[in-house]
């Protein structure tokens with residue numbers, strides 16, 4: 001059966017069981033409503049319960065087919081590149097508040113010339129922890 005294959009794909013089986021029970025109860029209610037209608041009684045209430053129950057269960061079953069919503073918030077990693085205009089020394093550090101391109105910052109550790117922010121960019125995301 002294709003149903004077994006779908007379950008093996010990782011659908012929560014307990015949820016499927018609840019839905020199946022709900023479907024069974026809905027079908028029973030629907031059947032009871034039909035029987036009542038055929039015997040001349042008013043079975044509209046059971047027909048309604050049965051029909052909406054089946055519809056709701058079918059909807060739930062479709063929902064379980066979807067992949068669970070996974071919202072992972074990842075903060076951006078912003079890097080600032082410091083560049084010495086004189087000797088070309090490059091230093092990359094984490095972005096700090098107030099950083100802007102062409103801002104003059106610390107002295108170059110090599111030649112003591114003032115370094116400048118050459119670029120600010122978003123670092124490539126890496127899968128960690």
Ligand SMILES: [Zn+2]
Nearest residue numbers: 084087108111
């Ligand atoms: Zn330098």
